[in-house]
Amino acid sequence: MKSARKAFSKNNSKEEEAQTEAAFKEAIRGAGLRMTSARLAVMKVLMRMRSPVSHAELVSALEGCGFDRATLYRNLVDLTEAGLLERIDLGDHVWRFELRALGGPAKKHGANSHPHFACVDCGQVSCLPEITLKTNSRLKMPKALSEQRVWVQIRGQCDDCSQ
Secondary structure, three states: OOOHHHHHOOOOOHHHHHHHHHHHHHHHHHOOOOOOHHHHHHHHHHHHOOOOEEHHHHHHHOOOOOOOHHHHHHHHHHHHHOOOEEEEEOOOOOEEEEEOOOOOOOOOOOOOOOOEEEEOOOOOEEEOOOOOOOOOOOOOOOHHHHOOOOOOEEEEOOOOOOO
16 A cells, blocks of 8 residues: 555545555554554554654544543553554654555665655644755765665754745
8 A cells, every 4th residue: 555645535435445444454454463442543543643743642633532541541552562653753742653565575764755844833744745864975974874774854844934
């Protein structure tokens, strides 16, 4: 499943949403976890989001669904450890979570992932397109860089805060 995110856009059919839900259930079970309504709800919310989500934002998004804060936190941790979510810390001591691509091997944090932009004023986090970093081969580079075990974070003012 290349782009499950499409399944929850406004223009897609109930059939496509059902296929994505089935793929989520299969991914959860395939990761060795029990399929629960809380895990499925977490995956669905993360699919709809355009940027990484904090635990507090997830709790707010699922308010009224009957899941308590601790249950949602445990599910974020479990889904991350199972390789279905990626946990991101942008240096502000707030963990944010986003859905990893389904159907591929589990990746280490940051491996082949996209960079993020964080506003230094309001804290808004945005996903950026993948980038290619070219290095000077004459310089000794850390092994993590050559093995692509790094992540890129860009900080600055977002459009709203810069006006």
